[in-house]
Amino acid sequence: MLRLFVRRILYGFLILNLMTVLLFVLVRLVPGDAVAIQLADAAVSEERIAELTAEFGLDVPIHSQLVDWYSGAITGDFGTSFSTGQSVASMVFGRLPLTLILTGLSVAIAIVLGIGAGVTSAIRRNGWVDNVVRFLSVLSLSLPNFWLGLMLLTITSVVWKWVPPLGWEGFVESPWTSIQQLFMPALALGASLGASIARLTRSSLLEVLGSDFIRTVRAKGAPERVVLYKHALRNSLIPVITLIGIQIGALLGGTVILESIFSLPGLGREVFGALNRRDYPVLQMGAILYGAIFIVVNIAVDLSYGLVNPRMRVRANGGTS
Numbered sequence: 001m002l003r004l005f006v007r008r009i010l011y012g013f014l015i016l017n018l019m020t021v022l023l024f025v026l027v028r029l030v031p032g033d034a035v036a037i038q039l040a041d042a043a044v045s046e047e048r049i050a051e052l053t054a055e056f057g058l059d060v061p062i063h064s065q066l067v068d069w070y071s072g073a074i075t076g077d078f079g080t081s082f083s084t085g086q087s088v089a090s091m092v093f094g095r096l097p098l099t100l101i102l103t104g105l106s107v108a109i110a111i112v113l114g115i116g117a118g119v120t121s122a123i124r125r126n127g128w129v130d131n132v133v134r135f136l137s138v139l140s141l142s143l144p145n146f147w148l149g150l151m152l153l154t155i156t157s158v159v160w161k162w163v164p165p166l167g168w169e170g171f172v173e174s175p176w177t178s179i180q181q182l183f184m185p186a187l188a189l190g191a192s193l194g195a196s197i198a199r200l201t202r203s204s205l206l207e208v209l210g211s212d213f214i215r216t217v218r219a220k221g222a223p224e225r226v227v228l229y230k231h232a233l234r235n236s237l238i239p240v241i242t243l244i245g246i247q248i249g250a251l252l253g254g255t256v257i258l259e260s261i262f263s264l265p266g267l268g269r270e271v272f273g274a275l276n277r278r279d280y281p282v283l284q285m286g287a288i289l290y291g292a293i294f295i296v297v298n299i300a301v302d303l304s305y306g307l308v309n310p311r312m313r314v315r316a317n318g319g320t321s
Helices: 002-027 034-038 046-056 062-074 088-123 128-142 145-158 175-209 212-219 224-236 238-261 267-277 280-308 310-316
Strands: none
Touching: 002 062, 002 280, 034 046, 088 128, 088 175, 088 224, 088 238, 088 267, 088 280, 128 175, 145 175, 145 238, 175 224, 175 238, 212 224, 224 238, 238 267, 238 280, 267 280
C-alpha cells in the first residue's frame, strides 16, 4: 500500500507540473489584452501602458514569465492580482473553504440519493419503482447543473415565495443560514452525479447478486439483508467509487457557474471573475488548485479500494488473490 501511495504521489506531482505549464500558456491565449482590461480601455499614454505591462511582468517572453512564477511559487509567493493588487494566495485560499464545503455537500447528497436509489432499483428490478428511478436518472443526466440551479431558484422564489438568504456569513457565525444558502446549489451540482451513481449501483449490484459466491452465501442460510448489504453491496462499490473520483473534476467545474448564480463568494466565482478580468495570476492559481484537488481525490480513491475490497489491497502490495 505504501508503494502504491508513493507511486501515485509521484505521478500526481508530474501531472500537476505539466498542467501548470499548459495552463500558463493557455490563460495567456485567452482573447483580450490584460493591460487594456485593467485600464478599462481608458485613453492613456503609451508610456503608462508600457509601465503597467512591465509591472505585470508581461514585457518578457512567456518562458521567462514561467520561470519567474516557479521561482516565486517555491517560496509560497504566487504573485499579485492584476485587478486588486492583493496577494493571489490570500485571495484564492480565502475562498477555497466555501468551494470545498459546497463540493463535499453535493457529493454527500449524490452518494446518499444515488446509492439509495440504485439499491432500491436493483431490489425491485423491472417494477414500477425501478422504472421511476431509471426515468429520473436519465432526466437528471440530461439537465445541465446551472439550468437546474436556475430552475430551483425560480420555482422556490415564484411558487413558494422563498429566496435563499443572500450574503455568506459562514458556518461558524450562522450554521442554519449557511445550510439554506448551500442546499440548492449543492442539490443542483450533485443531481447529475447522483443519477450516475444510481445507474451504476443498480447494474453493478445486479451483476454481483447473480454471481456464484452470492448463491453460496444464500445456500449457507445467510439472511437476505446480510447477503445484500454485507456481501453484495460492498463488492459492487468499486466502480461507484471510481465514478465519484472521476466526477469530482466535473463538480469542481460546476462550482464556477453555480457560485455566481447563487452569489456565493467561493473559489469558483473568483476564477470566473478572474477570467473576465484577464487576471492571469488568480486564474492560473485557481485552475492549478482545482487540478491539485482532483489529483488528491483520485489518489484517495485508489487507496480506498483496499478498504472496500481486501483483494484489491493484496494486488496493490504486489501479491496475488
